[in-house]
Amino acid sequence: QDDSRHGTGALKDAKGLLHEGAFDHDRRHGEAVWHLPRSVKFYGVWENDVRQPGGKFVFPSTDTYRGDWDETRHVRHGDGSCDYENGDRYEGEWRDDERSGAGVLTYGNGDRYEGGFAGNRRHGRGTCVFADGSSY
Template sequence: MGAGSSQDGFCECKDVVNRIVHADTVDEYAMHMVAATDEMEARPDADEVCKAVKISPVAALPSKKPKAQARPKLEDKDGGNYQGEWLGCYRHGRGTQVWSDGSRFSGQWFHDVPHGLGRLEQEDIYDGQWKHGKASGHGIHIATNRVRYEGEWLNDMKHGHGEEHYNDGGRFSGSYEEGKKSGEGTFRWPDGSEYKGFFHEDLICGQGKQKWSDGRMYEGQWEANQIHGKGRFKWPDGRSYVGDYQRGLRHGTGTFRWPDGKVYQGGWEQGKQHGHGSLTDKAGKTIEGEWSKGLRVQ
Protein backbone atom coordinates (compact mmCIF):
# COMPACT_ATOMS: atom_id res chain seq x y z
CA MET A 1 0.00 0.00 0.00
CA GLY A 2 1.58 3.29 -1.07
CA ALA A 3 1.58 6.54 0.90
CA GLY A 4 -0.86 8.17 -1.49
CA SER A 5 -3.35 5.33 -1.37
CA SER A 6 -3.13 5.16 2.43
CA GLN A 7 -3.94 8.87 2.70
CA ASP A 8 -6.91 8.45 0.36
CA GLY A 9 -8.09 5.48 2.38
CA PHE A 10 -7.74 7.43 5.59
CA CYS A 11 -9.85 10.30 4.23
CA GLU A 12 -12.51 7.86 3.12
CA CYS A 13 -12.45 6.16 6.49
CA LYS A 14 -12.60 9.48 8.33
CA ASP A 15 -15.76 10.40 6.41
CA VAL A 16 -17.38 7.07 7.31
CA VAL A 17 -16.40 7.41 10.97
CA ASN A 18 -17.80 10.94 11.07
CA ARG A 19 -21.18 9.78 9.80
CA ILE A 20 -21.34 6.91 12.28
CA VAL A 21 -20.24 8.91 15.33
CA HIS A 22 -22.75 11.66 14.65
CA ALA A 23 -25.72 9.32 14.27
CA ASP A 24 -28.62 10.54 16.43
CA THR A 25 -30.38 7.20 16.82
CA VAL A 26 -29.66 3.50 16.89
CA ASP A 27 -31.48 3.15 13.55
CA GLU A 28 -29.28 5.81 11.95
CA TYR A 29 -26.21 4.14 13.47
CA ALA A 30 -27.17 0.77 12.01
CA MET A 31 -27.84 2.33 8.61
CA HIS A 32 -24.43 3.99 8.54
CA MET A 33 -22.66 0.83 9.74
CA VAL A 34 -24.19 -1.17 6.86
CA ALA A 35 -23.13 1.51 4.41
CA ALA A 36 -19.65 1.56 5.95
CA THR A 37 -19.28 -2.19 5.55
CA ASP A 38 -20.21 -1.94 1.88
CA GLU A 39 -17.69 0.88 1.36
CA MET A 40 -14.89 -0.96 3.15
CA GLU A 41 -15.44 -4.08 1.07
CA ALA A 42 -15.19 -1.97 -2.07
CA ARG A 43 -12.05 -0.17 -0.84
CA PRO A 44 -9.54 -2.61 0.76
CA ASP A 45 -7.05 0.17 1.44
CA ALA A 46 -9.59 2.15 3.43
CA ASP A 47 -10.60 -0.99 5.25
CA GLU A 48 -7.08 -1.42 6.58
CA VAL A 49 -6.96 2.15 7.82
CA CYS A 50 -10.34 1.78 9.52
CA LYS A 51 -9.12 -1.33 11.29
CA ALA A 52 -6.16 0.68 12.46
CA VAL A 53 -8.38 3.31 14.11
CA LYS A 54 -10.50 0.51 15.63
CA ILE A 55 -14.08 1.31 14.63
CA SER A 56 -16.43 -0.66 16.84
CA PRO A 57 -20.17 -0.51 17.61
CA VAL A 58 -19.43 0.42 21.21
CA ALA A 59 -17.12 3.26 20.26
CA ALA A 60 -19.24 4.57 17.39
CA LEU A 61 -22.73 4.55 18.91
CA PRO A 62 -23.41 7.86 20.69
CA SER A 63 -24.15 7.21 24.34
CA LYS A 64 -26.17 10.43 24.72
CA LYS A 65 -27.86 12.95 22.47
CA PRO A 66 -26.65 16.53 22.64
CA LYS A 67 -28.11 18.26 25.68
CA ALA A 68 -29.82 21.62 25.75
CA GLN A 69 -27.80 24.20 27.65
CA ALA A 70 -28.87 27.28 29.57
CA ARG A 71 -27.41 30.58 28.42
CA PRO A 72 -27.69 34.21 29.54
CA LYS A 73 -30.70 36.23 28.44
CA LEU A 74 -30.53 37.12 24.74
CA GLU A 75 -31.93 40.46 23.59
CA ASP A 76 -33.05 40.76 19.97
CA LYS A 77 -33.00 43.86 17.78
CA ASP A 78 -36.80 44.28 17.97
CA GLY A 79 -36.79 44.70 21.74
CA GLY A 80 -37.78 41.17 22.69
CA ASN A 81 -35.70 38.70 24.64
CA TYR A 82 -35.30 34.99 25.36
CA GLN A 83 -33.97 33.40 28.50
CA GLY A 84 -33.62 29.66 28.84
CA GLU A 85 -32.11 26.62 27.21
CA TRP A 86 -30.61 26.29 23.75
CA LEU A 87 -29.50 23.50 21.46
CA GLY A 88 -27.03 25.06 19.09
CA CYS A 89 -28.74 28.14 17.67
CA TYR A 90 -32.24 26.89 18.51
CA ARG A 91 -34.42 27.65 21.52
CA HIS A 92 -34.70 24.13 22.88
CA GLY A 93 -35.72 22.90 26.31
CA ARG A 94 -37.31 25.17 28.90
CA GLY A 95 -37.34 28.90 28.31
CA THR A 96 -39.25 32.16 28.23
CA GLN A 97 -39.64 34.36 25.16
CA VAL A 98 -40.90 37.92 25.52
CA TRP A 99 -41.80 39.81 22.35
CA SER A 100 -41.64 43.55 21.82
CA ASP A 101 -45.45 43.86 21.92
CA GLY A 102 -45.53 42.34 25.42
CA SER A 103 -46.62 38.86 24.36
CA ARG A 104 -44.91 36.15 26.38
CA PHE A 105 -44.42 32.39 26.07
CA SER A 106 -43.01 30.36 28.92
CA GLY A 107 -42.58 26.63 28.65
CA GLN A 108 -40.99 23.91 26.57
CA TRP A 109 -39.32 24.47 23.20
CA PHE A 110 -38.18 22.10 20.49
CA HIS A 111 -35.99 23.33 17.63
CA ASP A 112 -37.13 26.95 18.05
CA VAL A 113 -40.90 26.41 18.41
CA PRO A 114 -43.16 25.72 21.42
CA HIS A 115 -43.51 21.97 21.89
CA GLY A 116 -44.67 20.27 25.06
CA LEU A 117 -46.24 22.22 27.92
CA GLY A 118 -46.34 26.00 27.89
CA ARG A 119 -48.26 29.20 28.54
CA LEU A 120 -48.77 31.93 25.95
CA GLU A 121 -49.92 35.30 27.26
CA GLN A 122 -51.02 37.99 24.81
CA GLU A 123 -54.43 39.67 24.65
CA ASP A 124 -55.81 36.21 25.34
CA ILE A 125 -54.14 33.36 27.25
CA TYR A 126 -53.50 29.72 26.37
CA ASP A 127 -52.02 27.33 28.90
CA GLY A 128 -51.53 23.71 27.92
CA GLN A 129 -49.99 21.34 25.43
CA TRP A 130 -48.21 22.36 22.22
CA LYS A 131 -47.02 20.47 19.17
CA HIS A 132 -44.68 21.97 16.59
CA GLY A 133 -45.60 25.54 17.50
CA LYS A 134 -49.37 25.08 17.70
CA ALA A 135 -51.81 24.44 20.52
CA SER A 136 -52.47 20.70 20.31
CA GLY A 137 -53.60 18.38 23.07
CA HIS A 138 -55.27 19.45 26.31
CA GLY A 139 -55.32 23.14 27.18
CA ILE A 140 -57.11 26.09 28.77
CA HIS A 141 -57.90 29.22 26.76
CA ILE A 142 -59.15 32.50 28.22
CA ALA A 143 -60.35 34.86 25.50
CA THR A 144 -60.22 38.65 25.59
CA ASN A 145 -63.90 38.71 26.61
CA ARG A 146 -62.98 36.30 29.47
CA VAL A 147 -64.81 33.35 27.95
CA ARG A 148 -63.00 30.27 29.29
CA TYR A 149 -62.53 27.03 27.36
CA GLU A 150 -60.91 23.88 28.68
CA GLY A 151 -60.51 20.80 26.55
CA GLU A 152 -58.85 19.33 23.50
CA TRP A 153 -57.02 21.25 20.76
CA LEU A 154 -55.59 20.47 17.35
CA ASN A 155 -53.52 22.89 15.25
CA ASP A 156 -54.54 25.97 17.28
CA MET A 157 -58.26 25.08 17.15
CA LYS A 158 -60.69 23.60 19.64
CA HIS A 159 -61.05 20.02 18.46
CA GLY A 160 -62.43 17.10 20.41
CA HIS A 161 -64.23 17.27 23.75
CA GLY A 162 -64.28 20.54 25.67
CA GLU A 163 -66.18 22.80 28.02
CA GLU A 164 -66.77 26.51 27.56
CA HIS A 165 -67.96 28.98 30.21
CA TYR A 166 -69.45 32.36 29.29
CA ASN A 167 -69.54 35.64 31.18
CA ASP A 168 -73.32 35.59 31.60
CA GLY A 169 -73.21 32.22 33.37
CA GLY A 170 -74.03 30.07 30.36
CA ARG A 171 -71.88 27.08 29.49
CA PHE A 172 -71.40 24.42 26.84
CA SER A 173 -70.00 20.92 27.20
CA GLY A 174 -69.50 18.69 24.21
CA SER A 175 -67.74 18.07 20.95
CA TYR A 176 -65.78 20.56 18.82
CA GLU A 177 -64.46 20.26 15.28
CA GLU A 178 -61.98 22.73 13.81
CA GLY A 179 -62.85 25.39 16.36
CA LYS A 180 -66.65 25.07 16.27
CA LYS A 181 -69.27 23.15 18.22
CA SER A 182 -70.00 20.08 16.11
CA GLY A 183 -71.47 16.76 17.17
CA GLU A 184 -73.20 16.04 20.47
CA GLY A 185 -73.26 18.55 23.28
CA THR A 186 -75.18 20.27 26.05
CA PHE A 187 -75.78 24.01 26.28
CA ARG A 188 -77.08 25.57 29.50
CA TRP A 189 -78.38 29.14 29.72
CA PRO A 190 -78.07 31.33 32.83
CA ASP A 191 -81.82 31.05 33.54
CA GLY A 192 -81.62 27.24 33.74
CA SER A 193 -82.85 26.44 30.24
CA GLU A 194 -80.99 23.53 28.67
CA TYR A 195 -80.47 21.98 25.25
CA LYS A 196 -79.09 18.47 24.72
CA GLY A 197 -78.45 17.22 21.24
CA PHE A 198 -76.49 17.85 18.09
CA PHE A 199 -74.62 20.88 16.79
CA HIS A 200 -73.05 21.75 13.46
CA GLU A 201 -70.58 24.61 13.00
CA ASP A 202 -71.64 26.32 16.25
CA LEU A 203 -75.38 26.02 15.52
CA ILE A 204 -78.03 23.72 16.97
CA CYS A 205 -78.69 21.30 14.14
CA GLY A 206 -80.10 17.77 13.97
CA GLN A 207 -81.93 15.87 16.69
CA GLY A 208 -82.16 17.47 20.10
CA LYS A 209 -84.19 18.23 23.20
CA GLN A 210 -84.67 21.62 24.85
CA LYS A 211 -86.19 22.44 28.20
CA TRP A 212 -87.01 26.06 29.04
CA SER A 213 -86.94 27.46 32.55
CA ASP A 214 -90.70 28.18 32.36
CA GLY A 215 -91.50 24.47 31.89
CA ARG A 216 -91.84 24.27 28.11
CA MET A 217 -90.18 21.33 26.36
CA TYR A 218 -89.43 20.45 22.74
CA GLU A 219 -87.90 17.27 21.39
CA GLY A 220 -87.26 16.75 17.71
CA GLN A 221 -85.41 18.15 14.74
CA TRP A 222 -83.53 21.46 14.49
CA GLU A 223 -81.81 23.48 11.81
CA ALA A 224 -79.63 26.56 12.27
CA ASN A 225 -80.78 27.14 15.88
CA GLN A 226 -84.46 26.87 14.95
CA ILE A 227 -87.05 24.14 15.45
CA HIS A 228 -87.33 22.67 11.97
CA GLY A 229 -88.67 19.30 10.85
CA LYS A 230 -90.68 16.85 12.93
CA GLY A 231 -91.02 17.17 16.67
CA ARG A 232 -93.07 17.28 19.84
CA PHE A 233 -93.72 20.42 21.90
CA LYS A 234 -95.26 20.47 25.39
CA TRP A 235 -96.41 23.40 27.52
CA PRO A 236 -96.59 23.38 31.32
CA ASP A 237 -100.37 24.00 31.22
CA GLY A 238 -100.98 20.67 29.45
CA ARG A 239 -101.08 21.75 25.81
CA SER A 240 -99.08 19.73 23.30
CA TYR A 241 -98.29 19.61 19.60
CA VAL A 242 -96.87 16.76 17.54
CA GLY A 243 -96.05 17.33 13.91
CA ASP A 244 -94.16 19.42 11.39
CA TYR A 245 -92.24 22.64 11.94
CA GLN A 246 -90.63 25.13 9.62
CA ARG A 247 -88.21 27.76 10.93
CA GLY A 248 -89.64 27.66 14.42
CA LEU A 249 -93.34 27.65 13.48
CA ARG A 250 -95.91 24.87 13.17
CA HIS A 251 -96.05 24.29 9.44
CA GLY A 252 -97.21 21.21 7.53
CA THR A 253 -99.33 18.56 9.24
CA GLY A 254 -99.75 18.16 12.97
CA THR A 255 -101.93 17.46 15.99
CA PHE A 256 -102.59 20.03 18.71
CA ARG A 257 -104.16 19.03 22.03
CA TRP A 258 -105.62 21.29 24.70
CA PRO A 259 -105.76 20.37 28.40
CA ASP A 260 -109.59 20.27 28.33
CA GLY A 261 -109.50 17.40 25.80
CA LYS A 262 -110.05 19.38 22.60
CA VAL A 263 -107.95 18.16 19.63
CA TYR A 264 -107.15 19.65 16.22
CA GLN A 265 -105.65 17.45 13.52
CA GLY A 266 -104.75 18.79 10.10
CA GLY A 267 -102.83 21.38 8.17
CA TRP A 268 -100.74 24.24 9.53
CA GLU A 269 -99.09 27.26 7.97
CA GLN A 270 -96.86 29.82 9.66
CA GLY A 271 -97.94 28.65 13.11
CA LYS A 272 -101.70 28.66 12.50
CA GLN A 273 -104.30 26.09 11.44
CA HIS A 274 -104.52 26.26 7.67
CA GLY A 275 -106.01 23.94 5.08
CA HIS A 276 -108.05 20.83 5.72
CA GLY A 277 -108.45 19.66 9.29
CA SER A 278 -110.70 18.22 11.97
CA LEU A 279 -111.59 19.54 15.40
CA THR A 280 -112.79 17.29 18.20
CA ASP A 281 -114.30 19.05 21.21
CA LYS A 282 -114.08 17.93 24.81
CA ALA A 283 -117.38 16.08 24.49
CA GLY A 284 -115.94 13.94 21.68
CA LYS A 285 -117.83 15.57 18.82
CA THR A 286 -115.74 15.94 15.64
CA ILE A 287 -116.20 18.36 12.77
CA GLU A 288 -114.16 18.54 9.59
CA GLY A 289 -113.57 21.59 7.48
CA GLU A 290 -111.19 24.14 6.04
CA TRP A 291 -109.10 26.58 8.04
CA SER A 292 -107.36 29.78 6.99
CA LYS A 293 -104.86 31.61 9.17
CA GLY A 294 -106.18 29.96 12.31
CA LEU A 295 -109.91 30.37 11.59
CA ARG A 296 -112.41 27.79 10.34
CA VAL A 297 -113.87 29.12 7.10
CA GLN A 298 -116.10 26.20 6.10
Protein backbone atom coordinates in the same frame (compact mmCIF):
# COMPACT_ATOMS: atom_id res chain seq x y z
CA GLN B 1 -47.73 17.46 26.88
CA ASP B 2 -51.24 17.49 25.41
CA ASP B 3 -53.06 20.73 26.35
CA SER B 4 -56.41 19.66 24.89
CA ARG B 5 -59.65 19.71 26.87
CA HIS B 6 -60.45 16.33 28.35
CA GLY B 7 -63.10 15.53 30.95
CA THR B 8 -65.88 17.80 32.19
CA GLY B 9 -65.76 21.51 31.53
CA ALA B 10 -67.22 24.52 29.77
CA LEU B 11 -66.42 26.16 26.44
CA LYS B 12 -67.76 29.37 24.93
CA ASP B 13 -67.44 29.30 21.14
CA ALA B 14 -66.78 32.18 18.72
CA LYS B 15 -70.55 32.82 18.48
CA GLY B 16 -70.81 33.17 22.25
CA LEU B 17 -72.67 29.88 22.75
CA LEU B 18 -71.77 28.04 25.94
CA HIS B 19 -71.27 24.27 25.99
CA GLU B 20 -71.12 22.65 29.45
CA GLY B 21 -70.29 18.98 29.51
CA ALA B 22 -67.81 16.31 28.58
CA PHE B 23 -64.82 16.74 26.27
CA ASP B 24 -62.47 14.21 24.70
CA HIS B 25 -59.21 15.64 23.32
CA ASP B 26 -60.72 19.06 22.53
CA ARG B 27 -63.91 17.58 21.05
CA ARG B 28 -67.37 17.78 22.61
CA HIS B 29 -68.10 14.17 23.47
CA GLY B 30 -70.76 12.83 25.84
CA GLU B 31 -73.66 14.41 27.72
CA ALA B 32 -73.87 18.18 27.87
CA VAL B 33 -75.99 21.30 28.11
CA TRP B 34 -75.73 23.74 25.22
CA HIS B 35 -76.83 27.33 25.93
CA LEU B 36 -78.36 28.85 22.79
CA PRO B 37 -79.70 32.31 21.90
CA ARG B 38 -83.01 33.48 23.47
CA SER B 39 -82.16 31.51 26.65
CA VAL B 40 -82.89 28.16 24.97
CA LYS B 41 -81.01 25.17 26.41
CA PHE B 42 -80.33 21.86 24.70
CA TYR B 43 -79.77 18.75 26.82
CA GLY B 44 -78.23 15.95 24.80
CA VAL B 45 -75.23 14.00 23.61
CA TRP B 46 -72.28 14.80 21.34
CA GLU B 47 -69.93 12.37 19.65
CA ASN B 48 -66.67 13.60 18.11
CA ASP B 49 -67.86 17.23 18.28
CA VAL B 50 -71.18 16.51 16.50
CA ARG B 51 -74.58 16.85 18.20
CA GLN B 52 -76.41 13.53 18.04
CA PRO B 53 -80.11 13.05 17.21
CA GLY B 54 -82.44 13.07 20.17
CA GLY B 55 -82.08 15.18 23.25
CA LYS B 56 -84.43 17.99 24.14
CA PHE B 57 -84.62 21.75 23.78
CA VAL B 58 -86.04 23.66 26.75
CA PHE B 59 -87.33 27.21 26.30
CA PRO B 60 -87.50 29.93 28.99
CA SER B 61 -91.26 29.32 29.22
CA THR B 62 -90.41 25.67 30.13
CA ASP B 63 -91.86 24.46 26.81
CA THR B 64 -89.93 21.33 25.81
CA TYR B 65 -89.18 20.46 22.18
CA ARG B 66 -87.85 17.20 20.77
CA GLY B 67 -87.12 16.97 17.07
CA ASP B 68 -85.35 18.49 14.09
CA TRP B 69 -83.43 21.72 14.64
CA ASP B 70 -81.78 24.18 12.26
CA GLU B 71 -78.20 24.29 13.57
CA THR B 72 -77.40 27.56 11.78
CA ARG B 73 -80.38 29.67 12.84
CA HIS B 74 -81.11 27.81 16.11
CA VAL B 75 -84.81 27.33 15.38
CA ARG B 76 -87.24 24.40 15.24
CA HIS B 77 -87.36 23.20 11.63
CA GLY B 78 -88.56 19.79 10.37
CA ASP B 79 -90.47 17.14 12.29
CA GLY B 80 -90.83 17.41 16.05
CA SER B 81 -93.04 17.57 19.12
CA CYS B 82 -93.45 20.28 21.72
CA ASP B 83 -94.95 19.99 25.19
CA TYR B 84 -96.16 23.42 26.26
CA GLU B 85 -96.17 24.86 29.74
CA ASN B 86 -100.00 25.18 29.60
CA GLY B 87 -100.49 21.43 29.05
CA ASP B 88 -100.94 21.52 25.25
CA ARG B 89 -98.86 19.25 22.98
CA TYR B 90 -98.08 19.62 19.27
CA GLU B 91 -96.66 16.85 17.08
CA GLY B 92 -95.90 17.56 13.45
CA GLU B 93 -94.03 19.75 11.03
CA TRP B 94 -92.14 22.94 11.92
CA ARG B 95 -90.81 25.66 9.65
CA ASP B 96 -88.71 28.59 10.87
CA ASP B 97 -89.66 27.98 14.53
CA GLU B 98 -93.42 27.89 13.79
CA ARG B 99 -95.96 25.07 13.50
CA SER B 100 -96.31 24.75 9.74
CA GLY B 101 -97.57 21.81 7.67
CA ALA B 102 -99.35 18.69 8.88
CA GLY B 103 -99.71 18.24 12.62
CA VAL B 104 -101.76 17.28 15.65
CA LEU B 105 -102.42 19.75 18.47
CA THR B 106 -103.80 18.21 21.65
CA TYR B 107 -105.03 20.77 24.15
CA GLY B 108 -104.61 20.38 27.88
CA ASN B 109 -108.39 19.97 28.24
CA GLY B 110 -108.39 16.89 25.97
CA ASP B 111 -109.65 18.57 22.77
CA ARG B 112 -107.65 17.63 19.67
CA TYR B 113 -107.10 19.18 16.23
CA GLU B 114 -105.50 17.22 13.39
CA GLY B 115 -104.78 18.95 10.09
CA GLY B 116 -102.84 21.77 8.51
CA PHE B 117 -100.93 24.57 10.22
CA ALA B 118 -99.35 27.79 8.96
CA GLY B 119 -97.74 30.54 11.02
CA ASN B 120 -98.45 28.68 14.29
CA ARG B 121 -102.21 28.64 13.57
CA ARG B 122 -104.64 26.01 12.35
CA HIS B 123 -104.85 26.43 8.59
CA GLY B 124 -106.73 24.66 5.81
CA ARG B 125 -108.44 21.33 6.28
CA GLY B 126 -108.54 19.64 9.61
CA THR B 127 -110.63 17.77 12.13
CA CYS B 128 -111.46 18.78 15.70
CA VAL B 129 -112.34 16.05 18.17
CA PHE B 130 -113.50 17.38 21.50
CA ALA B 131 -112.88 15.79 24.88
CA ASP B 132 -116.56 14.77 25.09
CA GLY B 133 -116.20 12.74 21.85
CA SER B 134 -118.03 15.13 19.54
CA SER B 135 -116.22 16.26 16.40
CA TYR B 136 -116.23 19.06 13.88
